[in-house]
Amino acid sequence: MPPWPLDLGLTLGPLRRGPGDPTFRATPDGAFWRTCRTPEGPGTLRITASGGAVEAEAWGSGADWLLDRLPVLLGERDDPDAFTPRHRLLALTRRRLPGLRLVRTGLVMESLVPSILEQKVTTDEAYRAWRLLVRRYGDPAPGAPAALRLSVVPEPRTWALVPSWEWHRAGVDGKRSATVLRAVRVAPRLEEAAGMAPEDARRRLELVPGIGPWTSAETVQRSNGAPDAVTTGDYHLPGIVGHALAGRRDADDAEMLELLEPYAGQRHRAARLILLSGRTPPRRAPRMTPRDIAPL
Numbered sequence: 001m002p003p004w005p006l007d008l009g010l011t012l013g014p015l016r017r018g019p020g021d022p023t024f025r026a027t028p029d030g031a032f033w034r035t036c037r038t039p040e041g042p043g044t045l046r047i048t049a050s051g052g053a054v055e056a057e058a059w060g061s062g063a064d065w066l067l068d069r070l071p072v073l074l075g076e077r078d079d080p081d082a083f084t085p086r087h088r089l090l091a092l093t094r095r096r097l098p099g100l101r102l103v104r105t106g107l108v109m110e111s112l113v114p115s116i117l118e119q120k121v122t123t124d125e126a127y128r129a130w131r132l133l134v135r136r137y138g139d140p141a142p143g144a145p146a147a148l149r150l151s152v153v154p155e156p157r158t159w160a161l162v163p164s165w166e167w168h169r170a171g172v173d174g175k176r177s178a179t180v181l182r183a184v185r186v187a188p189r190l191e192e193a194a195g196m197a198p199e200d201a202r203r204r205l206e207l208v209p210g211i212g213p214w215t216s217a218e219t220v221q222r223s224n225g226a227p228d229a230v231t232t233g234d235y236h237l238p239g240i241v242g243h244a245l246a247g248r249r250d251a252d253d254a255e256m257l258e259l260l261e262p263y264a265g266q267r268h269r270a271a272r273l274i275l276l277s278g279r280t281p282p283r284r285a286p287r288m289t290p291r292d293i294a295p296l
Contacts, residue, residue, distance in 0.1 A: 002071070021131065022035075022131060042139050042152040044059045044150065045063075045070075054070075057143075059143025075225075078225055079227075100273075102268070106223065112215070115218040116179050129172050178210065179209070179210030182210060194223045198228065245274070246259055
């Protein structure tokens with residue numbers, strides 16, 4: 001039983017890359033399934049919570065690694081009390097969602113690759129690419145029921161061998177696929193970033209051409225549980241933060257960072273609470289139409 005309030009859905013939610021993510025599934029019985037490629041090998045983790053108690057089972061050669069690090073994954077090293085809300089919306093949302101903890105996987109590549117795929121495209125495009133590529137090149141998830149259709153993310157060497165036409169078929173342009181290939185070539189060095197301070201981890205990741213502040217923030221938020229790694233360069237987030245905190249739906253990155261400055265050290269947590277508050281600006285235009293590069 002964790003000695004802190006815990007909402008599994010809120011805490012693990014950022015690890016899910018769309019409703020068809022082959023590495024993550026929430027089932028009707030309240031269980032959360034997650035597959036990983038750990039330093040010990042592939043593993044599948046099933047987590048449930050009932051009556052304040054958390055139970056977990058794991059399978060595969062990475063099972064012990066996953067179970068040993070379960071408390072850290074679920075927020076053992078997170079410190080929500082370091083956050084002081086200075087806006088009514090944040091105070092109310094925090095009070096309404098006491099079980100939110102910042103997830104910390106201790107694994108870099110499993111978050112870095114999908115973050116690269118999400119660069120400058122719609123989420124639907126990125127989720128589709130992730131789903132297609134992991135199902136085609138990932139390994140079967142040890143211990144998982146076949147009906148869940150779970151797969152373990154490909155190992156770096158497998159990513160490096162994906163043919164150019166398969167990237168194209170998945171809708172991934174050459175710039176993003178080239179960035180993935182550069183990253184997987186130095187995967188061991190990038191995985192070391194999970195044990196670094198978040199800012200040092202981000203600098204390590206950004207040494208790879210094609211990985212900038214947006215991608216590094218999205219990665220270390222998950223791999224390192226980084227409470228201050230606010231995402232800049234996002235199409236929607238500045239307007240959402242600006243609308244929620246100051247009624248400025250056209251805010252840019254500079255304005256967003258100004259509004260989040262009172263939460264220095266906890267800016268990512270503040271942004272997550274804003275996103276979970278439901279206080280988003282009304283849509284003014286149709287959704288961006290996803291591109292289809294496959295016929296090109």
